Amino acid sequence: MTRHSNWHPPAVPSPALRPPAHRVSRTAIRYWAARALGGWLVIAAAQVGWWIAAGGHTGLRIAGLAATVALAAAHAIVMPQWRYRVHRWEVAPQAVYTRAGWLRQESRIAPISRIQTVDSERGPLEQIFGLANVTVTTASAAGPLEIDGLDYATALRLVDELTTAAQATRGDAT
């Protein structure tokens, strides 16, 4: 009746998870860079503010600012390119599949029959770039699937498609 899982690798080649089919919009690269620079700008502003308020230690302060600028540049150049290679999504007949992250990458899979809500959000920055994100939630607090950096038209189409598909299945999805 029970099957223990002291499995040994079978002779057949082991399966691998293929990446989801679709990439997000290319514009997302610029959007992520802008978002990252925004964060670094706050840090730089704080440093400048401290300099003006307290003064002194000119050498140290210039070095600190230079370090911030260097880190910001590296982050804004590397992170968006990396993310663009990782971020992908796909809707299969039975399930939604997403992949996101850069240093820490996470693939999420949820069955369409367990979808509870589908929503799309556009922050001010996303509106400037003509982007939107889509969040798919299930009954588990641990498993929302987020697709970041879709172009607006795709996001709307996706929300519509997923909502229709989820409605086709019944039950309280817990």
Place this chain on the structure above:
Amino acid sequence: MSDWQRLSRRMLLIHPVQEIPRALPALLGVALAGSRSGNGGLWALVGVGIAVGLGMMRWFTTTYRVTEDRVEVRQGLFRRRLLAVSRDRIRTVDVTAHAFHRLLGVTRVTIGTGRSDREGGGSVRLDGLDARVAARLRDDLLHRTPAPAPSAAPAPATPPTEIARLDSRWVRYGPFTLSGVVAVGVVAGFAANFINEANLDPRQYGVLRDAADQVRDAPLVLAIVEVLVVAMVVVAIASTVGYVLAFWGFRLTRDPRGTLHVTRGLLTTRATTIEERRLHGVEISEPLLLRAVRGARCIAIATGLRVGRGAERGGSLLLPPAPVAEARRVGAAIVRATAPLECPLASHGPRARTRRFTRALMGWAALVVVVAAASALFGWPGWPWQAALALLPFALALAADRYRSLGHAVSGDRLVARAGSLVRRRSVLAHDGIIGWNITRTLFQRRAGLTTLTATTAAGHQHYDVQDVALAEALRVAEAATPGLLTPFLETGAARRAA
């Protein structure tokens, strides 16, 4: 049962008593303000009268009714509130009686709806009902018989079967639960505050003075040992008392109509009823101290019962600290299979072991560097960073134990995962309770070819992890637990090479 009903009339006594401590700060203020005009006592009396009146008003303004499809509660004097809960959304019913409630034969009924994602859980509370009315209400809410077919003879009521009951020898696990630490801390804090405020000098009392002098005159090492021993004894006693208070009379039964029933408590009694349809598994939890004396707890993984968070934990507890064999037996009885609780677990291999050690050593090194830097910058004495250095054996032992704990299995139609050292948990989750999968790979995990497979669920912790497992094994586990869900996204080695 469709008429609006009131709470037990005896609440007219209990509500005011509950109200007075809450109104105490206001009463003190009134008494102080009044004392200036010379009749503070009179004003305080008026204040008490108002508090009592408001307390009694709660009885007059609260009504409830149970209809065919919902439970409704109306309450409030100036701000009327109507709370309605659909009966098919009711997952748990919790019946609690504090000491004063018990004296008067009254209980508080909390009806849980399984919204584990928000504070308060969207639950409805009836405080309080006559104990017999409460028992009938619970039975009625959870064992709702579908409208009886006219010809069908009423099914003979089968009595509930007992799964476990408290063995008084289990009290020996009390000291190892450390549940007394918080209580002792709170009491000590209050005492210190009180002594301070009241300008009491502890040195006025002979016993305390002798003890203080003894500790002060003893050599440093001896003094530290003495203080530690006293603290340990006090905590052990408090924890044991806490164990007895919380779990006395513990009994776990299964009603053949599909519910589990937990009753426990010495002064405050508590009875929780869980719908088995909402129970997706169990967790055997072994905090390090308890594990050292071969004890364990058994916790339900059910929708609507949040795990953790103090009082909420009480609701999902299926077995208080008890011998580990007993915890496994109860777990097996709950999930109706022995294998998930007993079966050997697949180990996660040498790369997972390396990762445990790397992480423990990195943590230890970071601690040493921070403490050493602080010592250099702020002129701390030398011993803190030496003490941090001396923690190395503990870090290594922790890493070794964390690796030993790691394991997973697919047993029948259940996913089994185990991890942790300070608290080791073996979670048994039914496949149909699994909603989806998160497959996480950090930079370092990718380099080691490992992944963390997370089963998401609406029950318990909301997610159960298989930590640091080889990617191929993670996919096999996921495929075995939810056949077909991953299939469209898999490719075999041959296809990969062709691509």
